[in-house]
Amino acid sequence: MTRDGIASFRNPWFTASVGITAAIALVAAIVGFVWLPLQHPGERFKGVWDAICSAAGLVRNTSSGGQIVGADYLTTSVEIDPQMLEGASAESIGRGATLALRCTMCHGARGLSQADTPNLAGQYPVTIYKELVDFKTGARASAVMAPVMADLSDADMRDLAAYFAYLPRVTSSGPAAASHRVGPVTAKSTAKPALPGSRDSLRSICAPS
Secondary structure (H helix, E strand, C coil): CCHHHHCCCCCHHHHHHHHHHHHHHHHHHHHHHHHHHHHCCCCCCCCHHHHHHHHCCCCCCCCCCCCCCCCCCCCCCCCCCCCCCCCCCHHHHHHHHHHHHHHHHHHCCCCCCCCCCCCCCCCCHHHHHHHHHHHHHCCCCCCCHHHHHCCCCHHHHHHHHHHHHHCCCCCCCCHHHHHCCCCCCCHHHHCCCCCCCCHHHHHHHHCCC
């Protein structure tokens, strides 16, 4: 028998194997997507299709009498949209620069930290605003930030976000990286000192001025 003859519906063995495989797949689909979801306690489906969609993860039904479980800790209250905090005015940035004076000890005078704190210069305003709100509401706990945020209003936090977003962001290969270095390495600073009585010390003494 040729290969074409084996993989042909004229071959009763091939036809039977295909039929059995299809039947097993159909039964498994019915059990997994219809019978098991309908047997789950507490679930109320509007029909078979609703049960199939729920089993596939497309629909999640919650019983009307079910209790909604909330978090036992504070979560953020900021709802972000794409146009949020865009187009800050010069007055807002100026007010933010004044308010940012309280942040210089940890985050640097221009938003570039010299300590183990994040750089704020050039960050997205929405990111900074959200973090400030979370610190103020307690969604983020910080013994350092909590007293700083205590007397800030929502407008103050928006001005701070506008100011830090206005500052130029500096990459690791830019001036920010250089500002974290102790100092430039020069040939003079790397040269070994001449030891007393060495050839180098004699050369330096005998060299004409």
